[in-house]
Amino acid sequence: MHKGKGMKFVGDSRIKADRQPNIPKDYSEYPGRTEAFWPNFLLKEWLVGAVFLVGFLVMTLAEPAPLEKMADPTDTTYIPLPDWYFLFLYQFLKYEFAGGNYVLIGAIVAPGLAFGALLLAPFLDKGSQRRPVKRPITTGIMLLAITSVIWLTYESVAEVDWETRTEQNKPVLQPEVEIDKESDGYAVFNKSCVSCHGDNLQGGVGPTLIGVDYSVEEIKKIAVEGTGDMPSGQFKGSDEELQQLAEFIVSVNEQADE
Incomplete structure (x- = not known):
């Protein structure tokens, strides 16, 4: 409180009495x-x-964006590609100085320095000018980054035979079939096969069972003896259940053929 012309009251000593609004x-x-x-x-x-x-x-x-076929862990010829916005890093790792024994440099050190330079650009160039020519450090870093990304992306795309890749990895459309999940055959399938072939026979760890061209006897033989990556002894049910399972799979595929 100050005496004089009038009185001023300040509730907090840290706030000036003559403080102006912002x-x-x-x-x-x-x-x-x-x-x-x-x-x-x-x-x-x-x-x-x-x-x-x-x-x-x-x-x-x-x-x-186009989708490719279902992932197949047994296909060793498939070469995965990252999304387009990571293609420049994918291409960078192909060079000798950034791949192989020097992959740590290509995967962590070089990208870290590049993105770190972009983050530090405002602190390295504190000029008040807004014209690019008046801010050489910031402009130079940005032009180098843009040029590098565009060139590496172009190089990565140019090396891929897109027509062949598209044809080889064309998605396989599953025919629409109606699965009778109340049938005895599906009950056997659900007990013995669903973990590998999916609840709608669409495939999972194992291949899809829709679109296969096998007879009842062939399916029974495969279920007992196995085939390919499927080992023998997978089916543990009775002969009657085996028959129901095979007939169920055949009936589903008959729908797919119609």
Whole structure:
């Protein structure tokens, strides 16, 4: 409390009595050179981001990403590719200095330095100028990053025979069949085969059972003796259950053929 012309009361000694409200600075003296971060600059950023987001959504709806065939752990000839936005790193690991014995450099050290430089760019170049030519460090790092990503992505895409890859890995469409899950055959299937071949015979650890061209006797023989990666002795039921299982699988495939 101060005596004099009137009295001033301050509830907190850390707050000055003559503190002014937080009024944004007047940037009218610098037209086109600077502006208030909120809401002017931030609103422009949001609008640009929204335009790009809507554009990406439209592209994904108009041209959906193609799916390949179901993953097969026994296919050793299949070469997986990362998503397009990681193709430049995938290509980088192919070079001698970034792969093989030096894979740690290609996978961790080099990408870490590159992204670290982008993060440190604002701190390395603190100039007040907004023109790219006036900020050589920031501009140089950004141009180097963009050029590297575009070139490595192009190199990665150019090495892939996309037509052959698309044809070899074309997704196999499962025919629509109606599974009678109340039948005796499905009860046997659910007890003996569902863990490998899926609850709708669509496949899982084992291959799909829809679209197979086997007779009842052939299916019975496979269930008992095994085939390929399927070992013998997998079926533990009675002869009657084996017959029900084989007839059930055949009946499902008869629907698929119709």
